Amino acid sequence: MSAHTAPVVLFDVDGTLTDTNYLHTLAWRRA
Numbered sequence: 001m002s003a004h005t006a007p008v009v010l011f012d013v014d015g016t017l018t019d020t021n022y023l024h025t026l027a028w029r030r031a
Contacts, residue, residue: 012018 010017012020
């Protein structure tokens with residue numbers, strides 16, 4: 001049995017894993 005690894009990108013768009021509302025507000029103000 002061989003082990004395979006693949007790069008993974010995880011998007012948390014609804015705040016389930018982390019609360020990013022503050023960062024979204026900063027991004028909108030800078031735009």
